[in-house]
Amino acid sequence: MRSLAIAALVLLAACPQKRVFQLSSDENNPYALKQTLDKRQLPAQPTPVNDGKQPRVFVVTAGSPRTIIAFDLASGNAMWKADADVQSRIAVGGDFIVTLEGSQLVARNQARGAVRWKKSVPGKFVGVAADGRRVYLVSHGSNGYALTSYEGGSGAQSWTADASGELGAPAAHGGVVYVPYLRQWLSILDGTNGKLLTRIRGIDEQISMLDVTSQRAYYGSKQGVFVLDEKSATGKRADATYGKVVIPAQLEGTTYGVDVYDPVQLMYTAAERKRVLWTTTTVNGQLQLPGEGYAIHYFRYVMGFDTKGEMTWAYSNPRVELVASDHTGTTIVGVATNGEIVALDPKDGSVRVKKSLGTTQPVLGATFDADGWTPSGQVEKSDTVAVLVSIARDRDARFDRVKELAVRKLAQIPGGEVTGHLLAVIADPRQPQKLKDTVVELLVERKDGNSLSVLTTQLQVQTDYIASTQPESLAAVAKGIAGLAGTQLDPKQVTAALAALRSHLEAPSTSNGELVQIIFAMTAIGGGVERPVLASHLLLYHADDNLGDDAAWQKAIVVALEKGGSTEREMLRYVAGDPRTRPKLAALIQDQLGD
Incomplete structure (x- = not known):
């Protein structure tokens, strides 16, 4: 009898939660939202997801097949390399990583890279996320969209929840999973059983962007970003913890994060190279940037801006583009096409660390698990004038508008030396x-x-x-x-x-x-x-x-x-x-x- 009861519970857990994603449901409920926020198990300080709490990056390089490189940022050494037909972003769990390889969802041992389990995707892959213990897959099959949870250790299916409309790629932390629904709602589910805890409806802005750190969840669109907190129950920009930064017109296409509904962005794309990099705090119910402001990664360049949107520093990566970047809270870190890793001080763009993956294949993209990482080592001061001049004199016609931004900043710097540089641009x-x-x-x-x-x-x-x-x-x-x-x-x-x-x-x-x-x-x-x-x-x-x-x-x-x-x-x-x-x-x- 006991074995039958256990089997029944397993079957019940695996049964679809049919009424999780639907048009009619409780939403923007302040009490339910507060209960949900309190339920999250978040660290007191920013910290990586992995069980070792070590800053890591998981990189995908080109080739036939492609290769995953796991790299320890603290030691500056590669942990392992494994050939894999990677077709999606890598999600990082406690002791595993997971990604779409070919047509299968594949989890690998995070310490060694060995395959731990494989699962067939029930339909078309939409997106995958992970937390310390579980994997969360959104797929689109013949019966519609569904969110399915698997145990990170064994691959056993924990639960699944069907949707009556389109779901976006998920995100997870602290025992809850976030899923955008029909571009209007952000549903928050209990990671252990798939129960809908609450959901937020965006009243005056769609929800097409979703990003989480170890401590905060951000959602929004190309227009701006909400921080998930108790004020999110209002659903309105004016009454929520909402913010946006000044993005210069010359840096067109820059966004705050991945469009979770765009199938192209399921894999690492050029969109990663046009990204706002920031960390935020909430003061008196308002979203605030730190004193140094924010940065924008734009292909080869990273530019720092103060809280009013004035450029304060610039970094130009030598020769090749940065294909991925992240803000750890104290450091801006990026990886270049040639496998070079650079860590910048967000205050002035000084180079804190330079490391190499040691790969001969071009890097396609990367997932950072380095929240809170502050590298140690000798600092290489940034020469903003020299960087701006190099941008202005760049021969790449793709960056003509970025050059305009550079010369405008140069013109604000007094002195005959800068005048000479500006004249050189005219003479070129x-x-x-x-x-x-x-x-x-x-x-x-x-x-x-x-x-x-x-x-x-x-x-x-x-x-x-x-x-x-x-x-x-x-x-x-x-x-x-x-x-x-x-x-x-x-x-x-x-x-x-x-x-x-x-x-x-x-x-x-x-x-x-x-x-x-x-x-x-x-x-x-x-x-x-x-x-x-x-x-x-x-x-x-x-x-x-x-x-x-x-x-x-x-x-x-x-x-x-x-x-x-x-x-x-x-x-x-x-x-x-x-x-x-x-x-x-x-x-x-x-x-x-x-x-």
Whole structure:
């Protein structure tokens, strides 16, 4: 009789919990939510999921078949490697990992990599999660979607729960499992028996993103993120612990986490390379970032931002992209295509650790189990200016908009050295014109008096057909000098700049457009001493068929001289009355003088 009773209990546990996922159910219940939150068994401090509580990363590399590499971040050594036809993300449990290999769900011993058990997926694989003891699989079969739990040690099926609509990929920690339902609900189930503990309905934002750490659960969408707490029962952004960060337009496609409904993101994809990296706290019921703010991983780059969204530091990974990244709470860690692992200080981007997986195959993706990891070792300070310059000069056309972000940050840093770097971007023939135009605008806006000598040096190059030299970015340099109007400048540097500008004003190779910018520049910094030179320039070209008929040049030279005294005004009247003067130029002078 006892054996029959046990068998009956096993069958009962394996029976579908038909009414777990359905349209009509209790939701946003404050009491049930509090009971659920209290039920979770979460650590007092951030800690990895694995039983050894050691920081680890599980990496998938390319090949036929693919390979899983288990790596101990603390020791810097590979634990094991195993060939496996990995077709999904790796989920980490207490003493096991689990993933889709081929068409089967496969659990491996976490310490050695040996296969522990295999299970056929009942339908199409949607996603898998794990906690210390169990595996949670969402699949889509002929009878619809279902959530199934297996014991991590034996693979025995614990329970299953059917759904009357679409389920997203699950997440789990602390003895509960989270499952998004129909993009509107987040259902929370007891991991031991599959009982629905409570569910949250998003009233003014869909639920398509789900992420958990050892202590917190985040859910939301591309627009922003909720922290699961008692305030989640409201279902509304305004009344819940909700937050979002400023994502620069240049970093398009950046998200807060995996879209749990996107079948493409069931496996590691390029979406991992465009991710917000943050850790949060709750203060007085509000989501708050730490003092250093947050970071964004964008392909080869990791950029730090303060709480207002201003960039504070940048890191550029050498040569290859970072394919996966995570924020451990105190450290940003990433793994690159070539198997290099880097750990960054989120305060300033300094490199704390660099390690290598020792693989010759490209890395496809990785799952980190390193919550709370703070690596020790010598810190390699980050040179933000050098990193921004390397980004701005990157030859990869995919990152043209990122280059724009880099030069905008560079332009905020004072000093002639930065001005030189910006001018180098303009002079680089490989850079897109839109980026160059942006740099020109930034040079005008900088108003950094310390840059005048650098701009003047750039003007020293003259057109010399024998030496095969010609001035670079002449109009841009002149615009940069014009932007210094009203700033305090060294008189000696002003004299040198005016002399250099004059040499180009008088050079026959200078184009009409460049002449206009030179006139603006001389007027901006000359304080009046430039007017005799400009007067001579007008007298020389007032009858010229080309320049004399150029409307922009006419306006620039006349306005510059009209601002002078009686001497300049009389000279303008003389030019207007000269029968050789181009008619439109004469008319402009008369109009400007009011004659």
